[in-house]
Amino acid sequence: MLSRNFEPQQVEEKWYAHWMDRGYFSSRPDARPPFTVVIPPPNVTGVLHMGHTLNETVQDVLVRKARMSGFNACWVPGSDHASIATEAKVVQMLEKEKGITKEQLTRDEFMGHAFEWKDKYGGIIYHQIKKLGCSVDWDRVTFTMDEHYYDAVIRVFVDLYNKGMIYRGARMINWDPQAKTALSDEEVEYRDIQGRLYYVKYRISSEDAEADEYIVIATQRPETIMGDTAVCVNPSDERYAHLRGRKVIIPLVNREVPLIFDEYVDPAFGTGALKVTPAHDINDYNLGLKHQLAIVDTLNDDGTLSEAAEVFVGLDRFEARKKVIDALRASGQIVKEEDYQTRLGFSQRTNAVVEPRISTQWFVRMRELADKALTAVTSGRIRIHPEERFLATYKYWLENVKDWCISRQLWWGQRIPAWYDEKGNLYVAETEQEARKAAVIENNTRLVQDEDVLDTWFSSWLWPIEVFHGITNPGNQDIKYYYPTSVLVTGQDIIFFWVARMIMAGEEYMNEKPFHDVYFTGMVRDRQGRKMSKSLGNSPDLLELIDKFGADAVRFGILIAAPAGNDLLFDESSCEQGRNFNNKIWNALKLVKSWESRIGDKPASDDAETHMAIEWFRHRLRRVTADVEEMYVQFRLSEALKTIYSLIWDDFCSWYLEWVKPGFEQPVDPSVYRHTTQFFGDLMQLLHPFMPFVTEEIYHRLGEPKDDLCVRQFAPAQPADAGILQQGELLKQVISAVRDGRARNNLRPKDAVSLLVQTKQPGKYTGIEKILRKQLNADVLDFTHESVPGTISVLCGTDTFYIRTEQQLDTAAQREQILKDLEYHRGFLASVEKKLGNERFVQNARPEVVEVERKKKADAEQKIRALEESLSGLS
RNA sequence: GGGCUGUUAGCUCAGCUGGUUUAGAGCAUCACGUCGACAACGUGGGGGUCGUUGGUUCGAAUCCGACACAGCCCACCA
Numbered sequence: 040m041l042s043r044n045f046e047p048q049q050v051e052e053k054w055y056a057h058w059m060d061r062g063y064f065s066s067r068p069d070a071r072p073p074f075t076v077v078i079p080p081p082n083v084t085g086v087l088h089m090g091h092t093l094n095e096t097v098q099d100v101l102v103r104k105a106r107m108s109g110f111n112a113c114w115v116p117g118s119d120h121a122s123i124a125t126e127a128k129v130v131q132m133l134e135k136e137k138g139i140t141k142e143q144l145t146r147d148e149f150m151g152h153a154f155e156w157k158d159k160y161g162g163i164i165y166h167q168i169k170k171l172g173c174s175v176d177w178d179r180v181t182f183t184m185d186e187h188y189y190d191a192v193i194r195v196f197v198d199l200y201n202k203g204m205i206y207r208g209a210r211m212i213n214w215d216p217q218a219k220t221a222l223s224d225e226e227v228e229y230r231d232i233q234g235r236l237y238y239v240k241y242r243i244s245s246e247d248a249e250a251d252e253y254i255v256i257a258t259q260r261p262e263t264i265m266g267d268t269a270v271c272v273n274p275s276d277e278r279y280a281h282l283r284g285r286k287v288i289i290p291l292v293n294r295e296v297p298l299i300f301d302e303y304v305d306p307a308f309g310t311g312a313l314k315v316t317p318a319h320d321i322n323d324y325n326l327g328l329k330h331q332l333a334i335v336d337t338l339n340d341d342g343t344l345s346e347a348a349e350v351f352v353g354l355d356r357f358e359a360r361k362k363v364i365d366a367l368r369a370s371g372q373i374v375k376e377e378d379y380q381t382r383l384g385f386s387q388r389t390n391a392v393v394e395p396r397i398s399t400q401w402f403v404r405m406r407e408l409a410d411k412a413l414t415a416v417t418s419g420r421i422r423i424h425p426e427e428r429f430l431a432t433y434k435y436w437l438e439n440v441k442d443w444c445i446s447r448q449l450w451w452g453q454r455i456p457a458w459y460d461e462k463g464n465l466y467v468a469e470t471e472q473e474a475r476k477a478a479v480i481e482n483n484t485r486l487v488q489d490e491d492v493l494d495t496w497f498s499s500w501l502w503p504i505e506v507f508h509g510i511t512n513p514g515n516q517d518i519k520y521y522y523p524t525s526v527l528v529t530g531q532d533i534i535f536f537w538v539a540r541m542i543m544a545g546e547e548y549m550n551e552k553p554f555h556d557v558y559f560t561g562m563v564r565d566r567q568g569r570k571m572s573k574s575l576g577n578s579p580d581l582l583e584l585i586d587k588f589g590a591d592a593v594r595f596g597i598l599i600a601a602p603a604g605n606d607l608l609f610d611e612s613s614c615e616q617g618r619n620f621n622n623k624i625w626n627a628l629k630l631v632k633s634w635e636s637r638i639g640d641k642p643a644s645d646d647a648e649t650h651m652a653i654e655w656f657r658h659r660l661r662r663v664t665a666d667v668e669e670m671y672v673q674f675r676l677s678e679a680l681k682t683i684y685s686l687i688w689d690d691f692c693s694w695y696l697e698w699v700k701p702g703f704e705q706p707v708d709p710s711v712y713r714h715t716t717q718f719f720g721d722l723m724q725l726l727h728p729f730m731p732f733v734t735e736e737i738y739h740r741l742g743e744p745k746d747d748l749c750v751r752q753f754a755p756a757q758p759a760d761a762g763i764l765q766q767g768e769l770l771k772q773v774i775s776a777v778r779d780g781r782a783r784n785n786l787r788p789k790d791a792v793s794l795l796v797q798t799k800q801p802g803k804y805t806g807i808e809k810i811l812r813k814q815l816n817a818d819v820l821d822f823t824h825e826s827v828p829g830t831i832s833v834l835c836g837t838d839t840f841y842i843r844t845e846q847q848l849d850t851a852a853q854r855e856q857i858l859k860d861l862e863y864h865r866g867f868l869a870s871v872e873k874k875l876g877n878e879r880f881v882q883n884a885r886p887e888v889v890e891v892e893r894k895k896k897a898d899a900e901q902k903i904r905a906l907e908e909s910l911s912g913l914s
Numbered sequence: 915g916g917g918c919u920g921u922u923a924g925c926u927c928a929g930c931u932g933g934u935u936u937a938g939a940g941c942a943u944c945a946c947g948u949c950g951a952c953a954a955c956g957u958g959g960g961g962g963u964c965g966u967u968g969g970u971u972c973g974a975a976u977c978c979g980a981c982a983c984a985g986c987c988c989a990c991c992a
Contacts, residue, residue, distance in 0.1 A: 044954070229988095229989090236992085258992065303990095305991055308992065313991090321990050395990095428919060429918095432987060435987085439988085562986090602927065606985080606986090608925090610925095612941075627951065627952080628951080629952075630952080633950090678928075681928090685939080692951090693956085696951080703950060704950090778957060778958065781958090782945085782946070782958050782959080787949095788956095867935070869936095879971095883972050884972070888934095891934065892935090895935050896935095898935070
């Protein structure tokens with residue numbers, strides 16, 4: 040006895056263990072073509088959010104489909120050490136739980152704690168991936184701090200350094216004062232902020248102590264005044280022409296600085312005078328370089344004012360801003376204040392306001408790498424989906440990319456393999472020993488390794504290569520077989536961070552793209568269109584969702600709402616729809632299983648009828664299978680799922696099963712049983728990549744298959760017969776139309792009727808008469824040449840069905856309905872006639888289009904005649 | 915400031931190179947239904963002048979222009 044509803048919890052664990060047991064997800068190179076996917080590695084100590092859920096589900100669908108289509112499917116799982124994010128979490132944990140600050144620990148001690156943390160929490164995402172049913176190869180789990188991976192990163196660093204593509208130098212970089220590290224340009228997020236613009240008087244230096252000459256500048260950041268080393272105006276600005284050659288006194292610190300002239304300054308903005316702070320603004324920095332200005336760095340690592348500021352030393356920058364404003368107000372040097380809309384850079388990880396700052400860091404030269412990555416895509420060697428939207432973004436970024444700041448002032452990550460001797464000479468090599476050997480350094484010379492680690496993305500850009508040990512063991516079997524990978528599925532938010540850089544690394548180290556296709560999924564938002572985030576609390580917990588609805592339903596729920604590349608509004612109700620779908624399939628299984636005990640010995644006498652149903656569904660299945668195949672090619676997975684959903688729910692359950700279903704306690708035609716279980720199995724196969732658990736369970740309950748659905752290979756495509764499909768459509772159309780006529784006249788399903796059809800081609804109903812009678816509870820189905828008074832008339836195509844019944848009929852309601860239909864068809868006829876009456880249409884349109892219009896006209900006229908006849912039959 | 919998307923039923927979306935019966939689906943809604951697979955269900959219905967506005971064309975949801983609104987990306991105007 041089957042349970043009332045499908046119970047996912049019992050089934051999911053069983054099948055996942057079984058698949059693992061059989062090693063279906065493990066892949067070794069063999070004679071089959073490979074289908075390779077590398078997972079975008081989630082943060083090792085994170086949890087999967089709905090964005091991951093979408094990406095992992097899409098990948099699993101593609102991988103499972105490939106595995107069932109003759110490919111050697113390999114999906115590599117793993118996680119990312121996420122340098123800055125993880126280090127921040129570990130630091131926080133240490134302070135909170137153990138009362139230890141990072142400063143109290145040695146580097147080694149800290150790393151110990153970090154690895155401990157990773158071991159404790161690193162398993163969560165893997166557990167979630169399993170629960171979701173992802174068919175990843177667990178023998179290939181890779182972590183970006185694994186020993187070989189660490190080595191690969193170091194090796195690549197040294198190699199790029201030796202090629203002159205990595206350099207060290209003082210540049211203006213983005214500084215995160217909270218994490219106390221440099222960031223790359225991509226790690227800064229700009230947001231619009233309501234700021235305030237202060238107009239400040241700067242005195243003009245003069246021999247005459249009594250003189251009250253000054254120049255007014257506008258600034259949003261008064262706390263940087265102490266770092267000013269010039270004031271700049273436009274050379275064409277006549278207001279300031281007379282001040283040429285004079286000096287300006289910086290308020291608060293009373294430093295005398297030059298007044299300089301540069302086209303850069305916009306005379307129309309503010310007062311047309313700009314304070315120049317080369318240490319804390321990129322524009323000012325460039326201006327400083329050009330005019331050889333002094334640089335006064337007034338900030339410490341943590342965003343407090345440094346000794347160089349002279350005043351408010353040690354105060355936080357925002358605190359200092361208030362104090363500076365107070366002081367300037369007190370001395371009457373603020374002449375005006377106004378609100379000002381501005382943009383500020385925030386650290387992507389810590390959300391701290393980023394400070395532009397001059398700092399000595401390591402950089403990767405991007406020009407050459409970017410050019411290669413650009414060609415790989417513009418030449419069509421890598422295809423981006425959906426292309427239109429992302430190709431332009433990708434190109435623009437690569438054409439304008441600046442050098443990549445890769446050093447981070449952190450401990451959690453790959454430590455930069457550079458050593459310095461006491462004189463400050465620099466040696467780059469994979470190990471200290473090699474550095475000594477290469478540079479012939481005397482043994483007693485002390486070398487000190489660079490304290491910094493590398494940007495996380497400097498390791499993840501090697502992901503598709505080093506998961507197969509392609510850097511540390513070049514040319515091995517795996518890398519040769521699995522690389523380039525087939526498709527990369529990821530969020531569009533990391534197109535620059537990761538996708539573009541993987542292409543660079545692939546071109547540089549494999550001389551080959553890392554993947555054939557890139558599929559960008561959209562951003563998952565909540566029902567109100569808000570981004571899902573922890574702080575809003577609108578991101579559902581994946582395990583709770585799975586617990587509530589089952590993994591298949593969650594996969595269904597996220598996929599059904601996800602058109603390629605578009606953001607999707609996720610709502611639990613779509614998981615509910617998935618759960619209902621599970622139950623629908625389960626109930627169909629219950630029906631078919633109930634037939635098992637009553638399979639007849641002989642074909643039923645009316646097998647010609649069921650034959651039609653079977654043939655129709657056979658061809659319907661073929662047609663939809665081909666459609667779905669095409670959708671896979673175009674990565675239209677949401678549409679493919681919808682199509683399969685409708686095939687199962689509507690075509691199979693609502694139509695086919697109703698047509699072939701035997702009467703109560705009647706024997707089941709053996710051919711019907713055989714075909715139905717076969718169709719059911721094929722349907723489960725078609726659906727399996729999307730909903731693996733329920734389909735595997737049902738497939739096994741249908742019979743005792745020799746293979747598991749998980750690895751059952753799709754049969755070659757077969758053509759669908761359009762004529763048979765059309766007859767099925769006619770059948771559906773008539774059934775719906777007559778049911779509608781019955782319903783409108785309050786006939787109950789159990790009220791038997793007689794049917795008469797007024798048609799010019801009675802032949803088209805041959806073969807479907809019996810199904811029609813059964814479905815419509817009609818004792819007779821006859822043909823007629825004229826209208827039949829005293830019946831319910833229903834227009835179906837150009838034929839009219841007359842429903843004869845004992846019941847009292849409401850002729851007024853029928854008349855109303857017919858008049859409404861007449862109005863519609865007359866309106867339609869008028870529009871067609873207007874078209875055909877247009878000479879230019881008849882002349883210019885393609886003949887077949889005109890022919891269609893003529894057919895429309897004839898049909899409409901016939902329908903109107905039929906309706907008019909029915910109308911007169913009513914009176 | 916530059917660029918890229920989108921705007922079709924209450925909601926989420928299809929509708930590809932203009933003509934396939936005066937716009938389709940799912941969800942929601944309404945009516946009827948407990949009929950021996952299924953109320954987490956069945957049958958049926960209602961619901962849109964395709965953002966606005968010009969243009970191209972015999973013909974536009976579909977192509978072009980402008981505008982409005984929404985979203986995203988990029989940019990060094992204090």
